[in-house]
Amino acid sequence: MRSASFAPVLPALVALLAGAPCWAGSTSENFTVDITITQPGGGSAVTPGSPSPAQPSRPGVCYSRSLSEKTGASVQVVCDSGQFVSIEAVPGQPFLGVHGGAFRYSMSIDRDRTAYEAAAKDPFGWRTGWGTVTMLRLYDVQHAGGPGDFWADRPLELLVSF
Amino acid sequence: MKRILTATAIAAALAAGNAQAGSTSGTFTVNVTLTSACTLGAVTNVAFAYTSLQAAVANATGGGFSVSCTNSLPYTFGLQSGNGAATPPGAATIAVTDNAVNLNYSLGLSAAGGTGNGAAQAYSVTGTMAGSQSGTCATASCTNAAATNKIHTLIVNY
Numbered sequence: 001m002r003s004a005s006f007a008p009v010l011p012a013l014v015a016l017l018a019g020a021p022c023w024a025g026s027t028s029e030n031f032t033v034d035i036t037i038t039q040p041g042g043g044s045a046v047t048p049g050s051p052s053p054a055q056p057s058r059p060g061v062c063y064s065r066s067l068s069e070k071t072g073a074s075v076q077v078v079c080d081s082g083q084f085v086s087i088e089a090v091p092g093q094p095f096l097g098v099h100g101g102a103f104r105y106s107m108s109i110d111r112d113r114t115a116y117e118a119a120a121k122d123p124f125g126w127r128t129g130w131g132t133v134t135m136l137r138l139y140d141v142q143h144a145g146g147p148g149d150f151w152a153d154r155p156l157e158l159l160v161s162f
Numbered sequence: 163m164k165r166i167l168t169a170t171a172i173a174a175a176l177a178a179g180n181a182q183a184g185s186t187s188g189t190f191t192v193n194v195t196l197t198s199a200c201t202l203g204a205v206t207n208v209a210f211a212y213t214s215l216q217a218a219v220a221n222a223t224g225g226g227f228s229v230s231c232t233n234s235l236p237y238t239f240g241l242q243s244g245n246g247a248a249t250p251p252g253a254a255t256i257a258v259t260d261n262a263v264n265l266n267y268s269l270g271l272s273a274a275g276g277t278g279n280g281a282a283q284a285y286s287v288t289g290t291m292a293g294s295q296s297g298t299c300a301t302a303s304c305t306n307a308a309a310t311n312k313i314h315t316l317i318v319n320y
Contacts, residue, residue: 023319033210037212
């Protein structure tokens with residue numbers, strides 16, 4: 001009667017023993033993984049965001065074309081690394097109104113030139129910012145440039161994430 | 163004269179002969195207990211050289227080691243992340259994200275195991291790093307020297 005109560009357990013026990021490791025012993029050693037990461041071309045490390053299917057992905061370049069055909073839009077490009085993103089023309093695509101080199105930008109809808117100039121001289125003014133953008137497009141089809149046109153009057157918005 | 167020589171020869175023969183009356187014998191057994199074992203040599207560092215966002219998979223260099231096991235003893239290898247106490251048998255591969263340069267890599271082995279021959283047998287820890295990874299590096303080049311998860315464990319099970 002007593003042995004009968006163990007009967008259901010025995011197959012499981014046998015199966016457990018059969019599946020148990022039969023190693024007589026083990027030995028182990030630690031080892032180290034060394035990694036050296038190099039920036040492509042010595043530039044900043046960034047992760048491509050949304051590579052354009054029409055353009056080959058280039059190392060170190062984030063792509064965002066979702067709003068590239070719109071005006072008055074706010075485009076934010078953020079790379080995973082948190083490092084700076086270069087804004088430039090997609091190769092082979094139209095790119096108007098380009099500024100080159102490191103620059104300080106000023107965005108204003110204030111038509112008071114005096115206020116603009118005061119803000120532009122203040123590196124910490126709310127309308128100015130510091131950047132290392134290598135190329136920047138400021139383009140507004142509703143306020144095409146012309147004689148006497150003051151670009152700071154144009155209602156543009158640029159959001160750059162550093 | 164001839165008789166004298168014969169008597170001398172018989173006396174010499176008796177003197178050289180076995181004087182024991184008989185013999186008996188027994189057998190005995192030599193018991194040998196051999197405990198099988200393996201010894202594992204140091205593992206050379208596994209090294210990756212990676213260019214941020216590179217398209218190609220990066221293969222590691224280094225990782226060589228040798229194991230010496232009792233002749234005919236089968237053994238297997240296992241890997242374990244970190245340098246904590248080994249918990250055999252370990253895994254065939256491990257995936258790691260380096261916490262200094264933020265790059266993912268996987269480690270494997272050149273063979274799952276082998277059979278001992280009493281001599282040192284050479285193997286290696288292999289490593290691959292997928293392409294298109296950014297990594298984290300604020301300067302032109304960085305290393306994972308500061309990583310706290312760069313040390314791992316190789317286990318030999320026998």
